[in-house]
Amino acid sequence: xxPAAALPEPETAPxxxxxxxxxxxxxxxxxxRRQTLLAAAAHLFRLKGFAATTTRDIAAAADMQxxxxxxxxxxxxxLLFAVMEEGMHSALARQRATAQTPGYADxxxxxxxxxxxxxxxxxxxxxGSDFVPVMLYEARSLPPRxxxxxxxxxxxxxxxWLPVLTARHARGELRAPVRLARLLILGAMNWSVQWFDPKxxxxxxxxTDAAMALFLKES
Amino acid sequence: xxPAAALPEPETAPxxxxxxxxxxxxxxxxxxRRQTLLAAAAHLFRLKGFAATTTRDIAAAADMQxxxxxxxxxxxxxLLFAVMEEGMHSALARQRATAQTPGYADxxxxxxxxxxxxxxxxxxxxxGSDFVPVMLYEARSLPPRxxxxxxxxxxxxxxxWLPVLTARHARGELRAPVRLARLLILGAMNWSVQWFDPKxxxxxxxxTDAAMALFLKES
DNA sequence: CCTACCGATCGGTAGG
DNA sequence: CCTACCGATCGGTAGG
Numbered sequence: 001x002x003p004a005a006a007l008p009e010p011e012t013a014p015x016x017x018x019x020x021x022x023x024x025x026x027x028x029x030x031x032x033r034r035q036t037l038l039a040a041a042a043h044l045f046r047l048k049g050f051a052a053t054t055t056r057d058i059a060a061a062a063d064m065q066x067x068x069x070x071x072x073x074x075x076x077x078x079l080l081f082a083v084m085e086e087g088m089h090s091a092l093a094r095q096r097a098t099a100q101t102p103g104y105a106d107x108x109x110x111x112x113x114x115x116x117x118x119x120x121x122x123x124x125x126x127x128g129s130d131f132v133p134v135m136l137y138e139a140r141s142l143p144p145r146x147x148x149x150x151x152x153x154x155x156x157x158x159x160x161w162l163p164v165l166t167a168r169h170a171r172g173e174l175r176a177p178v179r180l181a182r183l184l185i186l187g188a189m190n191w192s193v194q195w196f197d198p199k200x201x202x203x204x205x206x207x208t209d210a211a212m213a214l215f216l217k218e219s
Numbered sequence: 220x221x222p223a224a225a226l227p228e229p230e231t232a233p234x235x236x237x238x239x240x241x242x243x244x245x246x247x248x249x250x251x252r253r254q255t256l257l258a259a260a261a262h263l264f265r266l267k268g269f270a271a272t273t274t275r276d277i278a279a280a281a282d283m284q285x286x287x288x289x290x291x292x293x294x295x296x297x298l299l300f301a302v303m304e305e306g307m308h309s310a311l312a313r314q315r316a317t318a319q320t321p322g323y324a325d326x327x328x329x330x331x332x333x334x335x336x337x338x339x340x341x342x343x344x345x346x347g348s349d350f351v352p353v354m355l356y357e358a359r360s361l362p363p364r365x366x367x368x369x370x371x372x373x374x375x376x377x378x379x380w381l382p383v384l385t386a387r388h389a390r391g392e393l394r395a396p397v398r399l400a401r402l403l404i405l406g407a408m409n410w411s412v413q414w415f416d417p418k419x420x421x422x423x424x425x426x427t428d429a430a431m432a433l434f435l436k437e438s
Numbered sequence: 439c440c441t442a443c444c445g446a447t448c449g450g451t452a453g454g
Numbered sequence: 455c456c457t458a459c460c461g462a463t464c465g466g467t468a469g470g
Binding site: 047048049050051052137139140141174175176177180181183184185186187188189190191192194195202206207209210211213214215217 | 400
């Protein structure tokens with residue numbers, strides 16, 4: 001028989017705690033409440049969309065009272081923008097890191113492209129990947145100013161693809177116009193957010209292979 | 220000097236009439252008010268999303284009072300479902316029509332694919348194409364029952380692509396697994412809703428060409 | 439299809 | 455960060 005309460009379990013999984021355990025005094029939380037809030041918001045925004053998500057939903061998911069998110073964020077919109085910004089920054093960081101991997105510069109363009117594609121799928125579909133999909137699918141919920149700010153980051157991200165695609169185009173291995181090809185390729189990947197299920201079907205690896213086989217004339 | 224009012228212009232463009240002209244008696248409208256409502260809803264759902272669109276927005280766009288949409292539709296959700304159903308039916312009709320064009324059966328698979336791709340882009344981006352994008356991007360706003368009903372239509376639509384892709388796969392002209400390839404190809408096209416602008420950049424024709432060049436090893 | 443309206447919900451805030 | 459709350463908005467309805 002297990003005692004139903006007072007398990008001294010040392011908070012192994014602090015996030016997503018269901019059952020809303022009341023906070024005890026020694027759980028004061030360093031100050032990463034803001035991050036908890038962000039993750040909860042990202043998750044719900046991805047699941048239900050920005051407009052359909054309530055600040056109360058977010059508060060509850062972060063184990064707070066309804067008014068508390070506004071202690072950390074000025075508004076619901078500020079929460080959305082913060083989610084998107086974090087999404088773009090992580091995507092940019094990851095993409096830059098792979099492009100600076102030792103040996104990357106010496107790879108043939110097809111290999112470089114494979115690495116980029118794999119990184120993009122990981123950012124989109126890997127563990128903890130709520131931020132970038134929200135960024136991709138909730139852009140219309142942003143006011144013009146923030147929309148423009150995000151646009152700069154996106155343009156920077158997309159620019160990382162240009163050298164590789166241009167190289168392949170020059171070799172005749174990519175016949176579509178480079179910019180259109182980029183839009184179509186990124187689109188094929190971005191849409192995977194709608195159907196990819198890590199628990200069944202293809203793996204991330206198989207997905208990457210299929211995409212490469214589809215986009216390139218020879219592997 | 221133009222007189223600012225009383226231009227006897229005979230209602231050349233009945234839809235999208237700004238300034239909300241009060242209805243006159245001889246404008247009684249055959250009964251296509253329902254269709255006007257549907258078009259307005261499709262447009263706004265596409266622009267702002269389902270949750271962010273108000274039934275009052277829709278009423279105003281259709282030149283009605285706030286309560287009137289509910290005379291034609293049981294609920295806001297019923298309006299959404301009707302939009303999506305019409306979108307899928309039109310897409311299916313168009314795709315079936317192209318597949319029954321005389322000569323289609325005799326085309327080589329690459330030509331058949333080109334025709335399908337062109338038809339898909341037209342349904343997605345052509346004039347009056349609000350219904351299908353709403354269907355694609357607002358699926359999560361549907362209750363499970365309707366989501367499933369739509370899923371059947373979508374599956375039917377996707378099944379139309381299988382023979383062509385299988386044929387190309389058999390010829391070695393498509394190396395990716397057929398089902399993954401279909402998801403990626405449709406995804407590349409569906410994403411175009413996010414960036415395609417008929418007023419600038421590539422035309423629908425160029426888009427189709429680029430997609431074919433990207434997806435196929437030889438034209 | 440309009441008028442007038444209701445109940446519920448939502449983003450946000452004051453004051454601690 | 456919580457409590458208690460407000461004003462606005464929203465989907466929907468009664469009754470014509």
